[in-house]
Amino acid sequence: DTGVSQNPRHKITKRGQNVTFRCDPISEHNRLYWYRQTLGQGPEFLTYFQNEAQLEKSRLLSDRFSAERPKGSFSTLEIQRTEQGDSAMYLCASSLGTGSSSYNEQFFGPGTRLTVL
Amino acid sequence: QKEVEQDPGPLSVPEGAIVSLNCTYSNSAFQYFMWYRQYSRKGPELLMYTYSSGNKEDGRFTAQVDKSSKYISLFIRDSQPSDSATYLCAMILPYNFNKFYFGSGTKLNVKP
Numbered sequence: 001d002t003g004v005s006q007n008p009r010h011k012i013t014k015r016g017q018n019v020t021f022r023c024d025p026i027s028e029h030n031r032l033y034w035y036r037q038t039l040g041q042g043p044e045f046l047t048y049f050q051n052e053a054q055l056e057k058s059r060l061l062s063d064r065f066s067a068e069r070p071k072g073s074f075s076t077l078e079i080q081r082t083e084q085g086d087s088a089m090y091l092c093a094s095s096l097g098t099g100s101s102s103y104n105e106q107f108f109g110p111g112t113r114l115t116v117l
Numbered sequence: 118q119k120e121v122e123q124d125p126g127p128l129s130v131p132e133g134a135i136v137s138l139n140c141t142y143s144n145s146a147f148q149y150f151m152w153y154r155q156y157s158r159k160g161p162e163l164l165m166y167t168y169s170s171g172n173k174e175d176g177r178f179t180a181q182v183d184k185s186s187k188y189i190s191l192f193i194r195d196s197q198p199s200d201s202a203t204y205l206c207a208m209i210l211p212y213n214f215n216k217f218y219f220g221s222g223t224k225l226n227v228k229p
Contacts, residue, residue, distance in 0.1 A: 056213075103149050106217065107163075108153075111160050
């Protein structure tokens with residue numbers, strides 16, 4: 001399978017615990033995005049990377065959230081001290097960015113569904 | 118007020134019907150418009166994208182953009198049960214092609 005993969009697919013945790021999700025983008029894609037999608041809502045942009053550089057972060061990304069993309073390949077999203085409001089689907093997408101002012105299709109992974117009890 | 122508004126549905130139609138899905142938006146600067154389909158517990162997949170105003174057709178799908186009314190539509194002809202999914206519109210501002218603004222999605226059910 002050459003699409004975007006995310007692990008784990010489901011995560012159940014207790015409030016206050018830390019969780020980490022992984023995203024493996026399509027291999028030649030240099031841009032990687034994280035979104036959060038709550039039930040009945042569309043995806044909300046969290047952050048994006050161009051290679052290993054994190055270039056934009058949404059105000060939704062509180063200081064409990066941290067994302068990394070070492071070596072510009074896979075990415076991890078960590079949530080510290082989880083809260084019940086963090087329960088959502090966390091989607092990763094990747095694209096082949098060819099410029100700063102042109103449209104590039106984002107390909108989405110299947111998501112990681114987080115439930116905070 | 119959300120920047121992109123979309124009726125959540127659900128919308129239930131018989132097989133073969135023409136389906137019309139719509140989004141409105143508040144920021145006239147939006148320039149690229151996309152429609153994604155999302156099956157239950159899956160990630161969104163791109164159906165179509167259009168630039169600025171006008172129509173674009175791809176098989177049974179037609180996307181329309183009316184920038185003067187800040188209104189976009191997706192039409193599905195000869196709908197099939199396999200079209201049952203949530204349809205999300207998304208938009209991009211011209212100065213930031215990396216940040217997509219999504220609507221909340223419309224859930225479509227096509228009954229056999």
